[in-house]
Amino acid sequence: MTATVLVVDDEPDLETLILRKFRKQVRDGGISFLFAHDGVDALQAIEQHPHVDLVVMDINMPRMDGLSLLEKLQEREDKKSAIIVSAYGDMSNIRTAMNRGAFDFLTKPIDFADLEATILKTIRHVEVLREARRRQAEAERAHASLSRYFSPELAKRLAVGGDDDDMQVRWREIAVIFTDITGFSSFVETAVPGVLAELLNEYVGGLTDVVFAHEGTVAKVIGDAIQVLFNAPGDQADYATRAIACAQALDQRAEAFRERWKQKGVDFGTTRIGVHAGPALVGNFGGDRFFDFTAYGDTINIAARLEAANKTLGTRICVSDSVASGARKFSGRPIGDLVLRGRSEPLRAHEPLSATQFHAPVTEQYMTAFTKLEHDCAAAMSAFAALVGTHSDDPLASYHLRRLLNGAKGIRIQVG
Template sequence: MTVTILVVDDEPDLHELVLQKFHKRIRERAVAFMFAHDGIEALRSIEAHPHIDLIVADINMPRMDGLSLLEKLQEADTTKSTIIVSAYGDMNNIRTAMNRGAFDFLTKPINFSDLEITIDKTIRHIERLREARRRQAEAERAHASLSRYFSPQIASRLASANAESDGMEVHWRDVAVIFTDITGFTSLVEAAQPDVLSELLNEYVGGMTDVVFAHEGTVAKVIGDAVQVLFNAPGEQPDFASRAVACALDLDSWAEEFRLRWKTKGVSFGTTRIGVHAGPALVGNFGGRRFFDYTAYGDTINTAARLEAANKVLGTRICVSATIAGATHEFRGRPIGDLILRGRSEPLRAFEPLQAAAFRAATTMQYSAAFAKLEAGDATAIPAFAGLVSTNADDPLAGFHLKRLLNGARGVRMQLE
């Protein structure tokens, strides 16, 4: 790569001397020289030729001297390196030049061997700066891309690290998965005006993403109204199950507030349903060399999606597996039952996580007592659930179990389509 050097000096013979002394390196295209007779001419050259890398300037020149030129370059916040060459080699000039950003200082008469050594040293400095700027630009581009998926903390760490050594490669690992979806979204798309739908979705996805990032989760996919979230990927999170449950509860709270707020504007936005499961999954960048698509595949992912869909039948908004509940520190929730999910033959115990206040409520204790009777095959489960529904009509899960019992079902195992 050719380094372009601007020599600023009013000596008439210097032009030819420089070209003569550096002719070999010019012929090899290692350096190229431009010339200006004073600071004003130099500033015009710099503006016309922004590729100039290095400036070699005298101090004593007409119209604008070298120290004034340095001051102008400093005001312009230019990254160009400058070597001051002057017969005025006293400490005041040296100090002023350095304070105004000069990289080095040589005295006249010019010793061209010293000048060449100083130019080489400055070129190495320029190359280091270029490499640092290149790395910074790459990191900024990587951070911008990674910020679509990861919280700011994780994105910054990944952008500054070697991706292949920090979880981007496809591999098996234990993860917690959250799936969210919105009821009636297809009808909303068909009925809403494009500008309203755009505002709705942008605010919704942005808000949901903010909640995920607050828990340092990874947004693996956003497909229309559906959001897929991962924990314990790409980095290690020993408390990933607890994070996932806390995140699910906060997502539910935010989505309900969002739904009710838009309802006051006359827009019927559906309820957000959430499914959470944990287990092994194939995780990594599946985008090949041209795209970045950090996501996960496997039975764990499919199970989380089916738990999300189960909410539609159960009347709940959040449904988590026993795997998640059992791994969560001080899990607060109530049992739903043993679900045989679509495409499965073995049941999976599911729970509805609750906020602390709801968990402590008397109705939760009533539900737990009724569920225990249901699980034990006790005939008094029907009046227990009936009593709960009569005093708490807005509990859809209690109503679901009562309806099952009245239709002749027994126990807590249930087939879901």
């Protein structure tokens, strides 16, 4: 790469002497020179040739001296490296120049061997700075992109390239969360555009904050829907526990959000959440030109189906047995063996509960009724009827009672 040097001096013979001294470097394409007679000409030359790498300048010049020019150069975003040239007896000005950011200095009369060595040394310094700035810019761009997906600390770590292998596409065990909002399409059709933008930004931003607080990865945001991964890109031994805790925190944030907007007269839909764990193909599927860290496979599809199953069940969170059994001290109640759309084998599903809900008498009453559902539908019907009679606000108990009244049996449930 050719280095461009701007020489600023009002001595008429200097241009000829420099070109003669550096004729080999110029001929080989290592260095090119521009010349200006004072600071004003120099600034004009830099505007016309912004790729200038180095400025060699005299201190004493008409119209604008070297110190003033140096100050102007330091104000630029692309601060130019500078070499100051002045008489040996002018050490006070040379010291001022060095304090203002000059890289080096030469004294007059110029020793051209010293000039060559100083220019080459400074060019090497410029190349090091340029490479450092390039790396910093790349890291900042990477961090900006990664911050859309990962928690701030993980994004910072990945941006500097420390965990490049984690970006490669490969099979790994993960937990997946899918969220969606009931009736969102209809809501969009009637919502005022300004209100919709404010509402969605607050909603998605709030849920993303929850995900990052649990060190999850946001794989996709499509309108109102969010897909979250755990144990990707880095290893998380407790990924199942994190996923369930995150799902419950997302539910709490979404419900608080919905209530807040309801008080403003906006009827925002309920957020439904599905969680599943299993193997998936995970990594950056965007190649070298586009970053798209996501996951594919049956595990992803099941999580999406569990999210949709909430609509039928009346629940807000539905988690598979694979993620519940992998979580530490899971607290929840069984929903049933769900036969999800597109699948023939049933999948045991649960509704996670807070510690307070799990130890409440109503949960014990539900467990008793569910156990009967597995063996004696008539007894189960009476148990669920008694439960709904005292807790009519329990949608899952009401769902089981309706099933039994419509002639359904057992815990196998066709959904979707």
